[in-house]
Amino acid sequence: MDDFSVKFARLFDLIANDIKTCGYSVQTGALPVELTEALLTSLLTFQSGQLKPAGVGRADQHISNAAIRRDTIAWIDSSTGAQGEWLKFSGQLQQHLNRTLMLGLFSFESHFAHYAPGAFYKTHVDAFKGQANRVLSVVLYLNENWRLEEGGEMVLYSDAQPVQTLCNIVPQAGTLVVFLSEDFPHEVLPATRDRYSIAGWYRVNTSTSGRVDPPA
Numbered sequence: 582m583d584d585f586s587v588k589f590a591r592l593f594d595l596i597a598n599d600i601k602t603c604g605y606s607v608q609t610g611a612l613p614v615e616l617t618e619a620l621l622t623s624l625l626t627f628q629s630g631q632l633k634p635a636g637v638g639r640a641d642q643h644i645s646n647a648a649i650r651r652d653t654i655a656w657i658d659s660s661t662g663a664q665g666e667w668l669k670f671s672g673q674l675q676q677h678l679n680r681t682l683m684l685g686l687f688s689f690e691s692h693f694a695h696y697a698p699g700a701f702y703k704t705h706v707d708a709f710k711g712q713a714n715r716v717l718s719v720v721l722y723l724n725e726n727w728r729l730e731e732g733g734e735m736v737l738y739s740d741a742q743p744v745q746t747l748c749n750i751v752p753q754a755g756t757l758v759v760f761l762s763e764d765f766p767h768e769v770l771p772a773t774r775d776r777y778s779i780a781g782w783y784r785v786n787t788s789t790s791g792r793v794d795p796p797a
């Protein structure tokens with residue numbers, strides 16, 4: 582194990598255990614402050630025009646739908662050191678979950694998101710049953726000193742009827758949320774201040790005869 586996986590070994594165990602027992606995990610202080618600060622700096626260096634209104638649905642049916650979501654996004658690559666560290670962290674978590682839970686996670690994609698004051702994302706699921714696309718969702722918050730009265734919580738609901746609220750998650754810097762993409766409807770409530778985060782998804786490889794999805 583390298584330093585990185587030693588550092589996060591306990592966190593990865595806690596997440597794996599939560600996913601196994603209840604399908605979701607909320608970890609406060611999961612990532613070091615220096616990393617969440619550096620990620621926020623990377624996000625803020627995008628000119629506002631470089632963050633694009635997010636779409637709804639699969640990439641090939643990309644429709645921007647302001648009635649459903651009002652965030653703007655930019656996909657993450659390893660162009661800054663902080664983004665590289667985030668991708669390394671996500672890769673290590675992927676390996677750990679594959680080893681411990683046999684999830685067969687194959688690829689990872691993630692984007693920065695900015696919710697301006699008043700912006701929201703109505704209740705949705707990140708993947709549709711049977712489509713075997715997004716298997717596991719990850720959200721990391723980048724907001725220092727978030728106060729409860731500022732709103733902006735993510736509300737996680739149960740899939741079963743009657744729908745129950747499982748938890749309200751305050752978007753405080755360092756909090757990491759991981760959940761099975763098909764199983765948990767969730768929403769983002771409007772906030773009174775700018776709200777910054779990263780949302781990511783692990784996919785399984787669903788390639789069939791000659792068609793690779795997602796691209797290897």
Ligand SMILES: O=C(O)CCC(=O)C(=O)O
Pocket residue numbers: 694702707720734735767768769778780
């Ligand atoms: O920012 C959040 O709390 C969740 C975002 C989300 O649900 C999504 O991007 O699919």
Ligand SMILES: [Fe+2]
Pocket residue numbers: 705706707767
């Ligand atoms: Fe979502």
